Amino acid sequence: MISALLGQKTSRPPVWFMRQAGRYMADYQKLRKEHSFMELCHEPDLATEITLQPIRSFGMDAAIFFCDILVTAEALGSQVDIIEKRGPVISNPFRLTSDMDRLLSPAEAMGKLDYTSKALKQIREALPEEKALLGFVGAPLTVASYMVEGGSSSTVPTVFKMIAEEPTLFQGLMERLTDLSILYIKSQRESGVDAIQIFESWASLLPLSIYREHVFPHLKRLVEATHHPEKPLILFALAQQPLWDVLGTLPVHALSLGHGLSLTGMRDRFPGKALQGNLDSRYLLCERETLLGAADKILEEMKDQPGYIFNLGHGITPATPEGHIAALVDRVQNLN
Ligand code: CP3
Numbered sequence: 001m002i003s004a005l006l007g008q009k010t011s012r013p014p015v016w017f018m019r020q021a022g023r024y025m026a027d028y029q030k031l032r033k034e035h036s037f038m039e040l041c042h043e044p045d046l047a048t049e050i051t052l053q054p055i056r057s058f059g060m061d062a063a064i065f066f067c068d069i070l071v072t073a074e075a076l077g078s079q080v081d082i083i084e085k086r087g088p089v090i091s092n093p094f095r096l097t098s099d100m101d102r103l104l105s106p107a108e109a110m111g112k113l114d115y116t117s118k119a120l121k122q123i124r125e126a127l128p129e130e131k132a133l134l135g136f137v138g139a140p141l142t143v144a145s146y147m148v149e150g151g152s153s154s155t156v157p158t159v160f161k162m163i164a165e166e167p168t169l170f171q172g173l174m175e176r177l178t179d180l181s182i183l184y185i186k187s188q189r190e191s192g193v194d195a196i197q198i199f200e201s202w203a204s205l206l207p208l209s210i211y212r213e214h215v216f217p218h219l220k221r222l223v224e225a226t227h228h229p230e231k232p233l234i235l236f237a238l239a240q241q242p243l244w245d246v247l248g249t250l251p252v253h254a255l256s257l258g259h260g261l262s263l264t265g266m267r268d269r270f271p272g273k274a275l276q277g278n279l280d281s282r283y284l285l286c287e288r289e290t291l292l293g294a295a296d297k298i299l300e301e302m303k304d305q306p307g308y309i310f311n312l313g314h315g316i317t318p319a320t321p322e323g324h325i326a327a328l329v330d331r332v333q334n335l336n
Contacts, residue, residue, distance in 0.1 A: 001014040001062045001132035001309065002194055004274060005232040005234065006230075007273070007306055010306070012332065012333065013310045013332060013335070014062065014309050015060055015328070016062040016064065016134070016309070017060065017312055018311065018314060020054040020058075020060060021051060021064075022315070022316060023318035024316055024317070024325070025054065028050060041067050041071060042115050044119035050066040051065055057326070058326050058329045059329060060329055061131060061132065063123065063127055063131055065136065065193065066119075069138025069142065070138070072113075072137065072138065072181060073143050073177075075110070075113050077103050078093075078147050091150070093149065094173060096169075106179040116191070120191035123192070132194040133192060133194050135191075137196065137199070138198075138199050139203070140215070140218045141200065141203065141211075142199055145202050145205070156205045159206070163210060167214065174215070178219075195231060195234060198219075198235050198236065200236065200247070219250070223235070233254070234256050234276060235252040235254070245269070257275065258314060259277070259279065259280035259312075259313030259314070260280075263277065263298065263308075264301055273307070274309065276309040276311045277309075277312065278311070281315065291324055292328070299332065
């Protein structure tokens with residue numbers, strides 16, 4: 001996994017999936033019935049168990065830390081809850097200058113994230129040595145969008161208004177999130193993670209000109225402050241080509257693409273970057289042969305290409321049959 005992320009040739013592509021631990025797994029559902037989602041994140045023994053479940057069942061080449069991008073928002077003072085069928089809800093949204101005054105400092109917020117170091121150390125200890133451990137953070141805009149909107153929004157009207165009318169307040173929030181994320185990435189590395197994925201899921205909800213002026217400088221500072229020659233950064237975004245042309249200039253080792261983009265096209269555009277992705281998650285709801293056929297097409301396209309990691313374009317959806325995930329892992333790991 002790490003060789004591939006560093007752009008080196010490997011005997012086959014490594015494979016892991018976003019949301020590889022989660023509701024499609026019966027083992028996860030059992031624990032979820034007894035605990036709220038945030039409890040699962042906060043309790044290191046539970047987070048450790050859930051992180052390891054898909055590795056035990058399917059043997060992916062990497063484990064991703066079971067947690068959520070919104071724990072940084074929570075550590076700064078947002079009241080975060082994940083509600084069945086609705087997703088994240090933040091009951092005290094960030095809207096006013098007085099909300100800025102109430103946010104904790106980055107160092108104070110790190111103190112609230114102690115449970116993550118404890119969980120990561122346990123996970124690294126329990127994980128077979130040949131499996132990579134991936135940590136992650138939400139990019140400042142993606143986390144800020146939940147803090148400001150108070151939950152998921154496909155149009156982010158309140159973020160848009162804040163940037164237009166109170167750019168200094170928005171900038172203050174982005175700086176605070178960036179400062180905390182820099183500390184959090186360093187702490188995850190100290191706790192044993194091999195690579196970090198930055199989730200900029202909602203990058204394309206703002207016009208590109210606004211993104212470049214008000215968002216990109218913060219992401220750039222985050223990436224430049226946490227670049228590491230042996231512990232790669234992966235940047236995930238749901239973005240079209242013009243936005244990737246901006247994001248691809250950042251000093252990350254790997255780009256994780258949503259479905260629909262051409263992997264070889266992106267390879268031509270960014271020859272120095274490892275690529276990850278980008279099987280359309282909707283194939284997970286098709287017949288097994290359809291799914292494997294689509295996977296084979298990608299594997300053929302990226303055959304002999306160094307620096308390629310097999311993954312989906314986005315996360316595993318809850319209705320996915322577990323047998324489909326077993327079949328996909330098997331197909332990639334038995335390539336010759
Ligand atoms: O990939 C992994 O398995 C690691 C753990 C992880 C989760 N969320 C677990 C989770 C990671 C890396 C995330 C990232 C995340 N969280 C993102 C960025 C990636 C993306 O999907 O674009 C975002 C935007 C969030 C915020 C968030 N958390 C949302 C939108 C939701 C609701 C999702 C839904 O389908 O209902 C969550 C909750 C969440 N995070 C779940 C899981 C397994 C489901 C919680 C449950 O059991 O009810």
